[in-house]
Amino acid sequence: MAKVTPKIQSGFMELLPAEQILFDKYRKIIQETFEEYGFVPQDTPIVENANILFAQIGEDTKKEIYRFAKGDDDLGLRFDLTVPLARYVAMYSNSLTFPFRRYQIGKAFRGERPQRGRFREFYMCDIDIIGNGSLSLVNDAEIPAVIYQVFKKFDLGEFVIRINNRKILNGLVDSLGLLEKVSEVLRIIDKLGKVGQETVRQMLIENVAMKAPDADKIIEFVKIVGTNKQIIEKLEALDINNEMFANGINELKEVLEKAISFGVPEKNLQIDLSIARGLSYYTGTVYETIMADERIMGSVCGGGRYDNLAESFSDQSFPGVGISLGLTRLFSQLLSDGVIVTGAATPAKVLVVPMETSTPFAMEVAGQFRELGVPTELYTEDDKFKKKLIYANKIGVPYVAIIGEDEINKKKVALKNMATGKQELVDVKTAAKKVLG
Amino acid sequence: MAKVTPKIQSGFMELLPAEQILFDKYRKIIQETFEEYGFVPQDTPIVENANILFAQIGEDTKKEIYRFAKGDDDLGLRFDLTVPLARYVAMYSNSLTFPFRRYQIGKAFRGERPQRGRFREFYMCDIDIIGNGSLSLVNDAEIPAVIYQVFKKFDLGEFVIRINNRKILNGLVDSLGLLEKVSEVLRIIDKLGKVGQETVRQMLIENVAMKAPDADKIIEFVKIVGTNKQIIEKLEALDINNEMFANGINELKEVLEKAISFGVPEKNLQIDLSIARGLSYYTGTVYETIMADERIMGSVCGGGRYDNLAESFSDQSFPGVGISLGLTRLFSQLLSDGVIVTGAATPAKVLVVPMETSTPFAMEVAGQFRELGVPTELYTEDDKFKKKLIYANKIGVPYVAIIGEDEINKKKVALKNMATGKQELVDVKTAAKKVLG
Numbered sequence: 095m096a097k098v099t100p101k102i103q104s105g106f107m108e109l110l111p112a113e114q115i116l117f118d119k120y121r122k123i124i125q126e127t128f129e130e131y132g133f134v135p136q137d138t139p140i141v142e143n144a145n146i147l148f149a150q151i152g153e154d155t156k157k158e159i160y161r162f163a164k165g166d167d168d169l170g171l172r173f174d175l176t177v178p179l180a181r182y183v184a185m186y187s188n189s190l191t192f193p194f195r196r197y198q199i200g201k202a203f204r205g206e207r208p209q210r211g212r213f214r215e216f217y218m219c220d221i222d223i224i225g226n227g228s229l230s231l232v233n234d235a236e237i238p239a240v241i242y243q244v245f246k247k248f249d250l251g252e253f254v255i256r257i258n259n260r261k262i263l264n265g266l267v268d269s270l271g272l273l274e275k276v277s278e279v280l281r282i283i284d285k286l287g288k289v290g291q292e293t294v295r296q297m298l299i300e301n302v303a304m305k306a307p308d309a310d311k312i313i314e315f316v317k318i319v320g321t322n323k324q325i326i327e328k329l330e331a332l333d334i335n336n337e338m339f340a341n342g343i344n345e346l347k348e349v350l351e352k353a354i355s356f357g358v359p360e361k362n363l364q365i366d367l368s369i370a371r372g373l374s375y376y377t378g379t380v381y382e383t384i385m386a387d388e389r390i391m392g393s394v395c396g397g398g399r400y401d402n403l404a405e406s407f408s409d410q411s412f413p414g415v416g417i418s419l420g421l422t423r424l425f426s427q428l429l430s431d432g433v434i435v436t437g438a439a440t441p442a443k444v445l446v447v448p449m450e451t452s453t454p455f456a457m458e459v460a461g462q463f464r465e466l467g468v469p470t471e472l473y474t475e476d477d478k479f480k481k482k483l484i485y486a487n488k489i490g491v492p493y494v495a496i497i498g499e500d501e502i503n504k505k506k507v508a509l510k511n512m513a514t515g516k517q518e519l520v521d522v523k524t525a526a527k528k529v530l531g
Numbered sequence: 532m533a534k535v536t537p538k539i540q541s542g543f544m545e546l547l548p549a550e551q552i553l554f555d556k557y558r559k560i561i562q563e564t565f566e567e568y569g570f571v572p573q574d575t576p577i578v579e580n581a582n583i584l585f586a587q588i589g590e591d592t593k594k595e596i597y598r599f600a601k602g603d604d605d606l607g608l609r610f611d612l613t614v615p616l617a618r619y620v621a622m623y624s625n626s627l628t629f630p631f632r633r634y635q636i637g638k639a640f641r642g643e644r645p646q647r648g649r650f651r652e653f654y655m656c657d658i659d660i661i662g663n664g665s666l667s668l669v670n671d672a673e674i675p676a677v678i679y680q681v682f683k684k685f686d687l688g689e690f691v692i693r694i695n696n697r698k699i700l701n702g703l704v705d706s707l708g709l710l711e712k713v714s715e716v717l718r719i720i721d722k723l724g725k726v727g728q729e730t731v732r733q734m735l736i737e738n739v740a741m742k743a744p745d746a747d748k749i750i751e752f753v754k755i756v757g758t759n760k761q762i763i764e765k766l767e768a769l770d771i772n773n774e775m776f777a778n779g780i781n782e783l784k785e786v787l788e789k790a791i792s793f794g795v796p797e798k799n800l801q802i803d804l805s806i807a808r809g810l811s812y813y814t815g816t817v818y819e820t821i822m823a824d825e826r827i828m829g830s831v832c833g834g835g836r837y838d839n840l841a842e843s844f845s846d847q848s849f850p851g852v853g854i855s856l857g858l859t860r861l862f863s864q865l866l867s868d869g870v871i872v873t874g875a876a877t878p879a880k881v882l883v884v885p886m887e888t889s890t891p892f893a894m895e896v897a898g899q900f901r902e903l904g905v906p907t908e909l910y911t912e913d914d915k916f917k918k919k920l921i922y923a924n925k926i927g928v929p930y931v932a933i934i935g936e937d938e939i940n941k942k943k944v945a946l947k948n949m950a951t952g953k954q955e956l957v958d959v960k961t962a963a964k965k966v967l968g
Binding site for chain 2: 097098099100101102103106107108109110111114115117118129130131132133134135136137138139140141142143145146149160161162164165167169171180181182184185186189190191193195196201203205214215223225228229230232233236239243352355356357404406407408409439440441442445454457458460461464469470471472474475476485488489
């Protein structure tokens with residue numbers, strides 16, 4: 095029979111067992127932390143009606159959607175978890191309790207040209223807090239607290255959550271009489287890291303028709319650095335008489351102060367006036383998360399405050415604040431750059447290995463280990479003993495419980511520590527204790 | 532602005548928070564049990580190349596595939612987790628260690644006409660053990676042991692794993708000289724529950740051209756009931772001189788005996804000669820799982836032994852045995868028929884409620900609870916105290932930690948048990964202990 099070549103699309107991450115176990119470790123940390131903060135799980139369909147997906151979307155993303163017909167239905171794969179959230183909140187608002195705090199860890203799909211670090215299928219890990227009509231600024235301070243906990247538990251070295259407030263720049267641009275051009279100004283400023291100050295200044299003058307002294311003011315503003323306290327002082331020293339600008343500073347001050355009460359150390363939460371997060375979607379607080387390890391490039395986790403989540407789907411106002419961690423991209427970088435390395439290729443902590451064929455006693459022992467809380471695998475095949483140990487080495491199981499005639503007679507196991515090679519004859523209870531450490 | 536009506540496709544299950552938390556509880560039991568038995572996690576793409584999906588598929592399923600083009604690529608959504616497993620094993624066989632024991636809990640898609648209990652997007656929870664060239668029968672006995680543990684932990688009342696071996700019927704049909712028609716015979720027998728004995732007998736005579744006495748023999752065979760021991764005795768008493776038939780009986784005996792060594796009580800594992808699992812795919816042991824609760828209809832979990840997993844993708848032989856639990860369908864039945872009821876709509880065990888506005892102390896208390904292992908939510912909004920307690924009731928959080936002036940001064944919380952209404956002034960450590968019970 096002619097064989098079909100087994101392959102998958104490029105841009106789709108698929109892992110070998112030891113890699114998958116490692117991926118799941120990080121995924122579990124995220125999920126547990128989200129739940130620790132009382133976020134409720136959400137699991138929306140992978141497939142949405144196309145008119146939902148297209149309701150609030152940029153032109154670039156539109157092209158990337160996997161869209162298809164089934165019968166009379168015009169469908170597509172979700173490209174993020176925010177549109178499904180907006181649709182969900184609008185659809186079930188009468189059944190939900192607000193503030194609605196949900197997390198979703200799920201796959202999203204973008205059919206873009208594959209390139210290093212970009213995926214067509216990828217996990218997003220999102221938290222959002224949605225108010226009904228209003229939502230207090232305390233929530234803006236809690237989001238970095240959650241993210242701080244996640245990255246602390248990741249234990250991947252230093253990291254900084256960069257924070258800003260869109261009202262500050264909006265207010266500044268407003269004070270220059272250019273508020274209607276603020277998105278364009280934002281897009282230009284967003285290029286700062288790539289093209290440098292001088293080009294940004296030129297672009298402001300040429301593309302937005304900004305006066306040179308005003309462009310200088312923007313550059314002077316974006317250049318403000320220092321400790322959080324210094325930045326706030328420098329902003330206030332700009333002496334800009336604009337309400338939006340003042341509100342932005344006050345919000346930023348309050349969010350910082352409350353985030354510290356929530357337990358975020360000051361060194362992990364730094365004002366960065368250059369981050370704007372291109373999307374016009376955000377209206378106040380914005381976040382990005384940067385890891386100190388230079389091998390991990392760019393923001394690994396970003397989000398912010400938005401005035402109205404579901405404006406495409408509902409007349410009600412649902413302000414919210416949220417953040418999204420791109421786990422597939424982060425994990426792929428961590429692994430390929432050697433920041434993390436794989437361990438065992440099995441969740442089992444002990445492999446029960448019968449010397450000869452699988453005896454009832456070996457099966458009982460496996461059951462006893464599990465009852466004692468030890469994830470356990472039984473070696474099932476009639477192979478030579480040596481082959482069984484090779485298998486144990488290959489899957490990287492930390493302990494092997496060998497069962498030969500002597501062990502059967504004594505109702506014990508020969509517990510072998512695979513790292514040290516040390517072996518001892520013990521009963522299953524003692525063995526379980528050793529395995530669980 | 533014109534609004535898009537927020538809705539989803541029928542046949543796609545989407546849950547409210549309390550329902551989702553309940554769903555996740557069952558999903559977690561499944562996952563933890565699979566890992567307890569040393570199965571490694573697998574997470575293949577939702578999207579596969581169409582030629583992979585179409586490689587080994589029946590005509591009925593073909594029509595149900597969500598298929599689409601993206602650029603030059605002919606793609607589709609996976610309709611089960613077995614085809615991706617076959618593709619994966621063929622693709623990475625050099626990197627995998629055999630026997631390869633994997634589980635996958637993931638969504639599959641079938642665009643069939645929606646009807647009660649049928650879903651277009653649904654979770655499959657699959658375990659399979661794949662050998663390279665050969666695979667011992669011990670694995671056939673371990674599968675029911677895993678499923679027994681899962682349903683025991685589900686705690687949804689009595690259940691029976693029905694077991695059979697395809698070689699028995701194949702051998703019987705072979706002894707009648709009709710082996711090439713065995714799939715047709717199987718399909719007819721599979722209708723037994725729906726159409727009854729007499730119709731099955733007629734169909735055997737008319738559709739397979741079976742002689743009347745031979746059809747009677749098949750009916751006599753399918754009617755065999757009793758304890759496992761009685762059934763085996765009755766099968767042996769049929770005195771059919773056929774090697775395949777004898778092998779089938781011996782395999783069934785061995786699997787039963789070993790499953791009992793693995794800890795499956797006899798009453799939970801019963802031979803049922805009428806189950807065949809239509810798919811020509813299975814070649815030996817087959818399973819179905821039936822719940823005693825009459826509200827849960829049909830098999831909730833089925834599978835079996837197959838000779839060659841990846842024959843469409845590889846020249847190598849990969850025999851395997853596996854089982855699949857359809858969680859979406861099961862959960863939907865459990866919930867809609869009132870077998871299970873929803874509880875809290877939050878993973879938090881305590882809600883910290885400031886009497887007035889959110890104070891730093893309230894935020895600190897929330898952090899302390901979390902450090903003590905208590906999933907904790909802080910009430911963030913500046914609402915009236917009464918509204919805060921209404922919120923607590925609505926989300927069904929078991930405890931509320933109230934913080935007023937007195938509590939701030941004493942550095943304590945007023946812990947209120949929401950079920951009993953009892954309230955007491957305690958420090959956070961004592962409160963955490965009470966909450967964790």
